[in-house]
Amino acid sequence: MAEQQQQLTSEDIIQEENLVFDRTQLLTDNVFHYCPGCGHGVAHRLIMEVVEELEVQDKAIGIAPVGCSVLAYNYMDIDMQEAAHGRAPALATGIKRTMPDKYVFTYQGDGDLAAIGTAETIHACNRGENVAIFFINNGIYGMTGGQMAPTTLEKMKSSTTPYGRNIKQMGNPLKITELVAELPGTYYVTRQAVHKPGAVRKAKKAIKKAFEYQKLEKGLSFVEIVINCNSGWKMEPVDANKWMDENFLPYYPLGDIKVPEKK
């Protein structure tokens, strides 16, 4: 065995049958501006992998929010629109209603979707707009420097809650995903994460379902993806993932919240 291994060259290894992972074709060559350890990059990749696998690049239209992923259109190689803060579901409605054969999705953070854009989120969900909403929840405003988000946990520190979120003063962390699951217009509602290989695989399945249900005109699919914000949380990436497991996910448990009824 040892002798054989020594004889292998890189040319021997780089063979089609040995391929386990390839660069996602529908991500551009632009280098992500996201912090090392941030989940945005993985979430971007998963969505683009699904678009690639379903061969719908020519029918996909994405909507970027205001927040860390404001420049998502620099990375996703599809037609995209950049919305005002919180308004992505309204844009998605305008696009999808006038072009029902397209695959339309929004990509929104917690401040965008669950604070300033709450009305647009709830009403797009309630109307059952036939689009997908990908909701990235990291419990903080990353882009503007770590302020409190609607999903910030009790006692969690942020630059606007430096002594921890005081529920009496700032209200409760908002479980908007559970909330939209109550609306008749949502078809599929789930909460996923991308901090472990198993979680990534599950998240991709969820994203794929969201696109497939759109094709079947089932109504709105809402996929929350919980990620860390190690910069905003002021932690090392590995610690941030650990903290997420121990503190964030107990409050925001992973798994499907609303699944299509089986006939």
Next chain:
Amino acid sequence: MSEEIIIAGFGGQGVLSMGKILCYAGIVQGKEVTWMPSYGPEMRGGTANVSVIISDERISSPIISEFDTAIILNQQSMDKFENSVKPGGYLIYDGNGITRHPERTDINVYRVDAAAEAAQMETTKTFNMIVLGGLLQVKPIVEMDKAIEGLKKSLPERYHHLIPVNEKAIHRGTQIIQEVRKAKVEA
């Protein structure tokens, strides 16, 4: 020719639709028309009025404060618009519920008791058409057949079966309108 009319009464009397029929008749006759519903707090008191202009030429202001003809269908409107009739103009009113009859002598005053007539005909909803008939008898602003055509155009098709009864009401109006007094023209 330009005729400036105010039609004023209670909401529900068909004031606005009577104005609409006049306008449609004017259009059929190739005239310019404007229809301007009342703006102002008086709308909240349950009164409704509309000013209608029918003209051979381009109409400048649709918002006017003096009228060639006032059609007055309740006391509040009498109090408000009697003095808005131009000297030598026409005031046509329904006596029903009127406690103070028109007093001006420099205008032509006519009375058409349409409410009573409509009740007698057992078609209270044609009240406004009786008034319209009265108006056209006194002032043939539009031709009678054009008025009927205007009626057809302004009614949605599902109500077209009501045209004969409305037509009858218009003709009845031409018969029952009475002159109260002619304008005294000062020398």
Next chain:
Amino acid sequence: MGELKLMKGNEAIAEAAIRDGADGYFGYPITPQSEVIEYLAAQQPEERTGMVLLQAESELASINMIYGAAGSGKKVMTSSSSPGVSLKQEGISYIAGAELPCLVLNVVRGGPGLGTIQPSQSDYFQSTKGGGHGDYHLIVLAPASVQEMYDFVELGFDLAFKYRNPAMILSDGAIGQMMEKVEIGEQKPRMTEQQIKEKYPWATTGKTPDRERNIITSLELDSAKMEKFNEKLVEKYRTIKENEVRYEEIQCEDADYLLVAYGTSSRICEKTVEMARQEGIKLGLLRPITLFPFPSQRLAEYAQKVKGIMSVEMSSGQMVEDVKLAVESRVQVEHYGRMGGIVPSAEEVLQALKQKFL
């Protein structure tokens, strides 16, 4: 000649949108313009032409639905009245920043705040000077009749697409609510996706292998690039000013005095001109049809000829500032206005003219 109908201004707008082949209307009810969405709902435009109609949850949402659809090259419009148009300003600024075509109708009511539901012209500044944040302009059309309400839908859309810029029809409660004779045009077909792809290659219709991806955005983090973009906008507005000024002149040739008025006020002033002429006063009326671009040059020419100019507006005096800028102090400029939903009478305008100039 097309079919003649008796219509309210608000209804004429709605019918024109369907006939012009619009792809969608997204709105939120507010007095005095709810007839626009009500008329559309009754007409079932999805059945007639496939035009989308949606009552949104707010003005914010409706203008952003417009943004999304316009970004995909669709011909879409919204309508509201003053307080609602204030809410739409965020979206309008983004639409201007992303250089998207769309049509916004403002049936103005008196303000500030909730104000009154009666007609007013107090949103002139908001409409012509930008309205939302940032350096931008709308193309602003001011109809003075129900026919123009109808006609300006097509004109507004044409200009919006020609310049990739939002256009606004600035009306008021009087023109929205009154009925006049309208000549209805032929039904135009809606554009197919193929036509949109060919005509508007910038639209997000889905990336195909023959082109780069399309991005609709108003974001530019590099100041140098942002300034270049601002300069491009300035150049666009300059072109619009050069090519798209529209106005009407009534008895202006021999006028000693000039009224300047738009929309409902211009109709009143037309009557004032008739009355003044009967009294032997040589009065004319210049009616701006486009408020942006404003007929500044034409007014500057009149500044050499007339003895005085009076701007008549249902506001405390907004357009009068543009009149003054245009004539550069070469002639006396006065303002006469009523506010709070009061429409001035032709008589009081004449009285004001006499007081100020004679």
